[in-house]
Amino acid sequence: xxxxxxxxxxxxxxxxxxxxxxxxxxxxxxxxxxxxxxxxxxxxxxxxxxxxxxxxxxxxxxxxxxxxxxxxxxxxxxxxxxxxxxxxxxxxxxxxxxxxxxxxxxxxxxxxxxxxxxxxxxxxxxxxxxxxxxxxxxxxxxxxxxxxxxxxxxxxxxxxxxxxxxxxxxxxxxxxxxxxxxxxxxxxxxxxxxxxxxxxxxxxxxxxxxxxxxxxxxxxxxxxxxxxxxxxxxxxxxxxxxxxxxxxxxxxxxxxxxxxxxxxxxxxxxxxxxxxxxxxxxxxxxxxxxxxxxxxxxxxxxxxxxxxxxxxxxxxxxxxxxxxxxxxxxxxxxxxxxxxxxxxxxxxxxxxxxxxxxxxxxxxxxxxxxxxxxxxxxxxxxxxxxxxxxxxxxxxxxxxxxxxxxxxxxxxxxxxxxxxxxxxxxxxxxxxxxxxxxxxxxxxxxxxxxxxxxxxxxxxxxxxxxxxx
Numbered sequence: 185x186x187x188x189x190x191x192x193x194x195x196x197x198x199x200x201x202x203x204x205x206x207x208x209x210x211x212x213x214x215x216x217x218x219x220x221x222x223x224x225x226x227x228x229x230x231x232x233x234x235x236x237x238x239x240x241x242x243x244x245x246x247x248x249x250x251x252x253x254x255x256x257x258x259x260x261x262x263x264x265x266x267x268x269x270x271x272x273x274x275x276x277x278x279x280x281x282x283x284x285x286x287x288x289x290x291x292x293x294x295x296x297x298x299x300x301x302x303x304x305x306x307x308x309x310x311x312x313x314x315x316x317x318x319x320x321x322x323x324x325x326x327x328x329x330x331x332x333x334x335x336x337x338x339x340x341x342x343x344x345x346x347x348x349x350x351x352x353x354x355x356x357x358x359x360x361x362x363x364x365x366x367x368x369x370x371x372x373x374x375x376x377x378x379x380x381x382x383x384x385x386x387x388x389x390x391x392x393x394x395x396x397x398x399x400x401x402x403x404x405x406x407x408x409x410x411x412x413x414x415x416x417x418x419x420x421x422x423x424x425x426x427x428x429x430x431x432x433x434x435x436x437x438x439x440x441x442x443x444x445x446x447x448x449x450x451x452x453x454x455x456x457x458x459x460x461x462x463x464x465x466x467x468x469x470x471x472x473x474x475x476x477x478x479x480x481x482x483x484x485x486x487x488x489x490x491x492x493x494x495x496x497x498x499x500x501x502x503x504x505x506x507x508x509x510x511x512x513x514x515x516x517x518x519x520x521x522x523x524x525x526x527x528x529x530x531x532x533x534x535x536x537x538x539x540x541x542x543x544x545x546x547x548x549x550x551x552x553x554x555x556x557x558x559x560x561x562x563x564x565x566x567x568x569x570x571x572x573x574x575x576x577x578x579x580x581x582x583x584x585x586x587x588x589x590x591x592x593x594x595x596x597x598x599x600x601x602x603x604x605x606x607x608x609x610x611x612x613x614x615x616x617x618x619x620x621x622x623x624x625x626x627x628x629x630x631x632x633x634x635x636x637x638x639x640x641x642x643x644x645x646x647x648x649x650x651x652x653x
Contacts, residue, residue, distance in 0.1 A: 187216035188255070190354045190385040191238065196250040196261070198233050198242065198409075208233050208409045210250060217353070220377075220386045220401030222417060224393065224432065226608045227580025230409040231389045232279060235356045238387075239276045240266030243576045255353050271302040275352035279359045279389075279579045279606065280527045281343030285331050292318070292327035295346045302350030310349075317345035321371050323490070325467065333464060336526040336602070337363045337489030337635070344372050348379060355379065357388045359579070361395050362605040363526055365635045368489045373398045391608050393436060397421050405429045435609035437638035443613075443620040447645050450479045452514065454629035455500055455521075455597050460509035462495055469495055470650055473509070477597070479627035482620060484640035486633070487650035493633045494526065496650070497599040500631060513597070519549060520596040524603040526633075528582040532574040538585060539570035542592075551592050559588045562618055564611065579606040584615060591622055597629045604639065616643045 195210040208230035215221050223231045237248045240263040248261035255273050259265040266274070278284055286294050292314055299310035318324040321341040326334045334342070344360055357376060361369040373395055380386060390396055396403055396417055403417035405426065413426040424430045453476040460473040469492030477483050485493050498504040500511055501521055513521065525531045532541060546553040560567060563584040569577050570585075577585070583606045590598060600619065604612040620643060623630050634640045640647055 187218055187383075189214050189253075190217055190255050191215040191387065192251070192253040193238070194251040196234070196237060196248065196252060198230065198237050198246055198248055201245055201247050206409060207246065208237070209411070211411055213404075215354070215385045215387060217383045217385055218380045220380060220388070220399050221404060222388045222390060222396045222399055222401065223404050223406055224390060224396055224608070225406030225412075226408070226428075227391075227584070227606065227611050228578045229406045229608075231406050232358055232578055234406075235276065235358055235387065235389055237261040239270070239274060239356055240264075241276075243573075245572070245576050271298075271350050271352065273352060274354040274356070275347050275350055276356040277343055277347040277358060277360055279362070280529055281339045282331060282336075282527060283529065285339065285343065285346070287331045290328050290330060291323075291334070291342055295342060295349065298346045298349040302352075313349055314345065317349060317375075318342070320375060321345060322368065326490075329464075335490045335492075335494055337365070337368060340364060341368060341372065341489070344375060348375060351382075352384065354385045354387070357386065359390055359606065360388065361390065361392055363489070363602045363635060365486075365488050369395065369635075370398075391606070391612075393421060393433065393609070405432070432609050435613050437609070437612070437636050437642060440613060440638065440642040443617050443643050444482055444645055445620075445624055447478065447481050450627065453478050453512075454514045456512045457496075457500055457506075458510050458512070460496065460499060460506045460511070462492060462499065462504075462507050473648075473650075475500070475631075475648065477629035477631060479629060480624050481646075482623055482630040482632055482644040483646050483648060484632040484634060484644035485648045485650060486635065486637060486640055489635070491650045493650055494601055497523070497601060497631050497633060500597075501599055516596045519593065521599075522590045522593060522595045522597070523599045524583070524586055524590060524601060526601045526605065528579065528586045528606070529574055531586055532582070534574055537571060537573055538577070542570065542589060545589060545592065549593065555592060556588070559591055563588055564614065580608065580611065583607060584611070587615065587619070591618075594626050595628055598623075598631070600630055600632045602633055602635070604634070612639065619643070 193213050197210045198208040236242045252259050252261045296310040296314040299305040299313045323338050323341050400417050403420045405413040407428045413429050457475040461471045462469045499506050
């Protein structure tokens with residue numbers, strides 16, 4: 185017996201209002217109850233735009249045409265028609281969960297709101313369901329903390345729990361496992377998959393081919409706004425037919441050759457941490473960590489989500505303080521010590537176009553603005569992206585623009601916090617190759633945080649593991 189159609193799309197297209205440029209070509213599909221559809225493809229190819237068009241939250245600069253129907257309701261991607269369905273019929277887990285979580289509320293009560301206001305559970309039952317969900321994903325210890333007190337990976341898991349408690353018929357999950365270690369990714373995949381047994385349909389956007397294989401169902405491969413291949417997930421990944429899909433599979437980090445050159449002795453360290461320790465309340469992150477990074481060296485730090493990797497990098501930068509220990513930095517201007525943020529939206533003024541933000545940086549530090557074009561080209565970024573607001577480009581594009589902005593400064597030290605988590609596998613490899621090359625050319629020191637052990641191994645001279653306490 186055929187299951188209910190929870191998503192029907194016919195000839196859905198997305199264009200720029202100003203120019204009429206087509207960002208996503210027409211696509212037809214149906215997604216039934218208990219079915220899964222996963223989108224993979226290059227960064228900036230339109231995957232997130234496709235999901236935003238379905239749920240009715242496209243930026244004002246974009247417009248849709250074609251038919252969208254959610255659980256029998258004709259919405260055509262219009263916010264006014266889709267918004268009444270938010271929560272109990274369709275819900276979206278965004279790429280940046282911090283942008284939808286409330287920084288003024290503790291974690292447990294705001295997660296419980298999904299069960300209370302959407303699923304109509306009593307407050308005691310809603311709180312119990314929220315705590316059980318947090319425990320299932322290993323973040324119940326954060327129940328009484330605020331958003332700024334937890335890591336990006338922990339916030340990601342909190343977002344997954346909150347999105348699932350409302351019992352929506354259709355769940356759109358945009359990069360639900362980015363920035364997560366293997367164990368956490370496995371837990372999220374199991375939680376997402378379990379919902380289909382309760383009649384939910386799942387549409388997932390990811391760069392994680394292992395997650396795509398684990399979720400199964402139908403796989404859709406997108407390149408430059410076009411669907412280039414579609415079929416059973418296992419078949420597509422095991423025997424890809426399109427050359428782009430084959431290139432994606434071949435670019436998995438486990439297959440990368442080393443991207444760093446042997447390190448040459450080069451004098452004093454750029455940055456040193458001695459006996460660094462940090463706690464949050466009663467929770468110990470790390471104790472007595474010693475770290476030293478030389479000019480031209482890439483050191484990677486890994487460990488479970490929430491073990492303190494980002495905190496360690498922030499202490500080295502000087503934006504957080506250690507409970508014990510000291511940091512010694514080379515005597516260069518402080519703006520030569522920079523960070524690539526895990527969530528790039530947090531690094532840009534939201535109401536200022538990217539070109540204007542870059543011009544401000546060039547004027548402030550008297551930089552060579554002519555380097556912007558070549559760096560954009562190296563990072564496969566289209567020049568017209570700079571005329572948009574940060575919210576009007578994809579997460580992967582914004583992450584590469586963040587990297588370009590940082591390289592303009594010719595930094596002495598880069599804290600790269602999951603710098604490729606929003607990028608497709610091909611662009612990940614190109615981006616890490618550029619970071620490693622720039623590190624060598626400018627004798628810059630890099631601390632790299634990555635949950636992918638293969639990427640870390642190929643992209644660093646040394647690896648440090650932080651233990652879970």
